[in-house]
Amino acid sequence: MKLTLKIWRQANQDAKGAMHTYELDEVSEDMSFLEMLDVLNEKLNADGEEPIAFDSDCREGICGMCSLMINGEAHGPEVTTTCQLHMRSFNDGETITIEPWRAQAFPVIKDLVVDRSAFDRIIQMGGFISVNTGAAPDAATMPVPKDKADRSFDMATCIGCGACVAACPNGSASLFLGAKITHLGELPQGQAERNERVVNMAAQHDHEHFGGCTNIGECSAACPKEIPLDVISQLNKDLRTAMKQGR
Amino acid sequence: MATDTLVKNARAARTTIALKLAMATSGLIFIGFVLMHMYGNLKAFGGRDAFNKYAEHLRTFGEPMLPHEGLLWVIRVVLLVALVVHVASAAQLAARASKSRPVKYEVKKNKHSSISSRTMRWGGVALLLFIVWHLINFTIGKVNVSGGATTDPFNLLVDSFDVWWLTLIYLLAMLALGLHLHHGTWSALQTLGLTNSARSRKAAKTTGLIVAVVIAGGFMLVPLFTLFGVISK
C-alpha cells in the first residue's frame, strides 16, 4: 500500500510544533502500525532527517506505553492499543493523521511522545492497599466472592495508556481513576482505606489539570481494555459516600 | 502543565466530582420542577377555568398555614438557588475543560457520544436565555406580544402562542430542553453513582430518553395546540 502520513513534529517540550507530511510506499498489510512507522523512520534516517520519536515498549498491548491519536481516534480505528493495530485496518492511498495525546496534564516531550507521569502521582495518592512486605496473612483466610474478584480483575486490566484522557472532550482522567477505585474497592482488602483513597486520588486528578467528567463516554469507547463507564459511577458514588462520612 | 507535587489536605467537597454532584442535584430539582410544570400546563386543555384554578391553587396552597403564594415562593427560592448552583458549577467545569486541552487536535472523531452529551453547554446557555425571556413573558414582566390583557394567565398564554414566531421560539427551546434532559437525566444518575453496571446504565439511558420525550413533548403540546386553535379563549 501507499500512504500519505501527516505527523506532528515538535523538537522538545518548549518548541513550537507543526504537522509534517510524508509519503510512504510498500507498506504491507501485515505490518503493525508501529512497524509502519519504523519503516518510515529507517527511510528518514537514510535521507538524513531525524527519525520521529514515539513511545512503545512491549508491543503486545499490555504495557500501555504506545499512544497515538490516529485520524482523530485514540489508538486508531480498532478497539486495541496502537501497537496491536495493523495496517490491514487502512486502505491503499489513504491519508493518515498522527498526533500525540493532547492534554494539559500530558505535555508533549518530543514529536509524538508525551509525559504521563501525572498518572503515577494519582496512584501515589492512594492507588494501593497499605500492607508492608511480610505482614500479610495466609491468602486463604480471605475469601473473595468470585463475581467481585472478577469485576475487580476486569477493572485492574487498565494499562495506564491515557487514551481515555486523549479521547475525552473534557480532558478528564475519570475512567483511569474510576478503574483503580473499582479494582481496589471491590476487594475486602481495599475497604479500610476506601474513603481516603477516593478523596485523595480525585484531588490529585484535579490538581494535575485533568478536566471534570460530564459523562460523555468517549473515554470508554477509546479504551483498549474496554473499561466500562460503570467505574466512573463507582468513583462518584465512593466520593459521595466519603463526603457524607466527613472527608 | 503537569505538576510534580502531591495535594495536601484533600477534601471531598473541593473536587470536580463534588461540583458534578451539585450539578446533578440541582439538575434533578429542575427535572422535578419541569415535570410538575408541564403537568400544570396541560390543564390548559381543560380550558380557562381549569387552568386559572390551577394557577390560583398554586398560590393558595397550604393556606392559612402558609401565607399567600407561600408554596410558590418556596419553589422559587429553591429554583433560584438551584439555578445559581447549576450555572456556577457548569461554568467552572467548562472552564476547567477548556484549560485541560490547550492545543486542539487537527482531527478529532467522536466515536460514541450522543449529540445531546456534546451540546450540554450550549443547550444550557440556550435554556438560561429562554428562562429569562420566559419569566419576562409570563411572570415578572407579563409581556403580551399581541398587546392583550396580562392579568389573566390563560389569556396571556393563548395570546402568546397565537403568535407563530413566539411559538417557534418555545418549540426550539423545548428541543434544547429535550436534548439537555436526554443526556442530563442519565448523567445525573451516573454522577450520583447509581449506574454501576451495564444494566443499570442502560436503564438510566432509557430513562433519559423517556424523560426527555415526555417533558419536552408534553410542553410542546400547549403551544402547538394553541397555534392551531385547539386551545382558545
Place this chain on the structure above:
Amino acid sequence: MANQKTNPPATNQPAVQTSDDAKGFYTLGEKIEDTKAPAGPIDQRWTDRKFEAGLVNPANRRKLSVIIVGTGLAGGAAAATLGEAGYHVKSFCYQDSPRRAHSIAAQGGINAAKNYKGDGDSVHRLFYDTVKGGDYRSRESNVYRLAEVSPNIIDQCVAQGVPFAREYGGLLDNRSFGGVQVSRTFYARGQTGQQLLIGAYQAMERQIAAGTVEEFTRHEMLEVIVADGRARGIVARNLVTGEIETHFADAVVLASGGYGNVFYLSTNAMGSNVTAAWRAHRKGAYMANPCYTQIHPTCIPVSGDHQSKLTLMSESLRNDGRIWVPKNKADKDKDPRQIPEEDRDYYLERIYPSFGNLVPRDIASRAAKYQCDDGKGVGPGGLGVYLDFADAIKRMGRDTVEEKYGNLFDMYARITGEDPYVTPMRIYPAVHYVMGGLWVDYDLQSNIPGLFVAGEANFSDHGANRLGASALMQGLADGYFVLPNTIRDYLVHGPYDAIDESHPAVVEAKNDVEARVAKFLSINGERSVDSFHKELGNIMWEYCGMERTAEGLKKAIGLIRELKKEFWSNLKVLGTADSLNQSLEKAGRTADFLELGELMCIDALNRRESCGGHFRAESQTEDGEALRHDDEFSYVAAWEFTPNETGTNDPGMGTPVLHKEDLIYTAIEMKQRSYK
C-alpha cells in the same frame, strides 16, 4: 554465632572438563565458590542466613541509600520493601512509568507451593521440579529458598489486592503448567504478570508518597560506579534532556531484566537490554551461563522483514490444541483444512507418546525447528507449524474454547488477520527468556561488593532451563523476601564514606559515558542502528539459537567481530545528545549486545553438552535427545571481562576469563531427563 552445622553428603562429584571446544577463545581463571549459603540441612539454610545477617537500627536506615535499577517484579518489589523498611531508595527505569516494566507482559501464572489443591505439592516438590526442570544446572540452596518463600509471595500479593482467579467458593484457583504434575500455578486470567507488577508498582508508589523512594523514569543507566572496590552509584542518562547524571548510594541493585533482545526478534519489550548488566560486567562483575536461553514454542511466526518483535501465545494453548505439519512437503502451501487426517503428522504425539503436545518448552521448540528444517514448515518462509483446535472445538464446543482461550484467539486474529476458530493457527518458537545473567552468590550479591542483582538479570535459580510460571516467582521472591534480608548484611557496615563528582572513579565513569554518546553521534556512517541489531539477531538465531554446533558458533564469533567493526565505523545516528533521541538509545544497547553476543557464542562453544535450553548437536542420544555431561559440565560458567590489548574505548572486548563454580547437590540426585 558461627554456624557449626555441616552439609549432608554430596550426591555428585565436582566436574572435570576434558573437552575444550572453545580453546583459544578464553582463558581459564580460578574457581569460585559461593560462601554465603550456610551449611546444614537444606531446609534450614535460609532461616540460618536470615538469622546471621546483621540488623540495621531503624533510625540508621534513613542514612543508608540504595539505588535500584529496574522496576519490574524484582526491582519494584525490592524498592517497595526497602522503602517500607526506611532506607532511602532511588529507583530507575527507562520507560515513562515504573508500571511498564516488561514483567507486565507475563501471561501464564506464578508458581507457589501452597498445596491448596491438596494434590501432594510441597516446598520440597517445587524445589525438586525446579532443579530437574533446570536440568541440574542450578544451585540447590538458592532453588530451595525460592520454593520456601513462594507461599509468602501469594499471601503478600493477595493482601495488596492482586485479583487472582478464584473459584466459586471464593478461594484461590490454581492451574497446572507444562512439565509438572501438580496444580500450583496461581493466575489472573492471561495477565498474571500485569497484575503482579501493578501490585508491586502500587506498593512502590505508596513509598514514593511516603518519601522513602524517589523515582527516576525515562532514565537509562549507562555505567556503574565502582569506587574503592565497592559499587557506589551509577551514571544514568536522562532520556528527555540528555543530561548525564551521577547518582550515589551505599549499594546498587540491578534488576534490569533479561537480554533476549540480543536475538533482535524476541518476546521481550523493544527497550529490553543488557546495558545495565553489561556495563557492570565490564566493570568486573562476572557474567554467568550467558548461553542459556529459553526458546518458547508457541509464538506467532514472523510475517516479514519489517517485524520488530514476536508475540507469545500462552503455553496453555498446548493443553487443548494439537500440533502438526503436513506429511508431504508438497502440501505445505495447501489450505490446511483440505489436508486429510492421514496426511498430517502430529509429530509430538508420535515421538513423545506419554507427554504428547505437553513436552517441555525446549523439546517442543526443537521439534518444530526440525520439522521446518525438513521442509515441512508452513506459512511465510516455511517457518511455522499448525496448532489446531478443530478437535477441541468438536469435543468441547466453540463456546468453551472461546471462554478458555478467547483473548488469545483474538490477539492471534488481530496480528495475523486469520480466524483461528476456522483455520489452524500457525506457531513458531521464539526467544523468550534468558537463564544466564550476572553471577551472584546466595545473597544475590555479585562479585563486586555492594552490587546486587535480582530477577531475570541474575543467573541464579533456573539452571539451564526455566519452568513455566517460575520467573515471576523468582522476581518477587528476590524483590520482596530475599534481597531485603541479604542486603541488610551489607548495609550494616554502612554508611560508606561519602563520595562525590570529584572521585576519580566517578570522573572516569562519567567521561566514559559522555565519550560513548559523542562517539555514536560522530561516526556518521551509512547504516542505521536497527540494521546492525537485525544482522546480529540473525547471526545469533542461526548459530546460537535452538541448536548449536562448534563449527557454527565459531563462524558466528567471526561474523560478530566483523559486524562489531563495521558498527563502530559505519553507524549513522542523527539528532543530538541533549534531547530525547531514540536512535542514540538503541545505539548504546546494540553496542552492548554485540559484545554479549560474542560471549554467548564462546560460552556455548565451551559447553560441549546439551542441557535445558542449550542444545549442542554434538551431544545427543541416538534418538536425537539432549545429552548432558555432568562429569564435565556440572558447573556454572562465570565469565570475567578483559579489555583488549589496544585498550580503546569501545571495540575493546578482549579474551574473557572463565571461572567455574562447581554445582554440588546434597538434597537431590542428578538424573537424565526423559519425557518419552
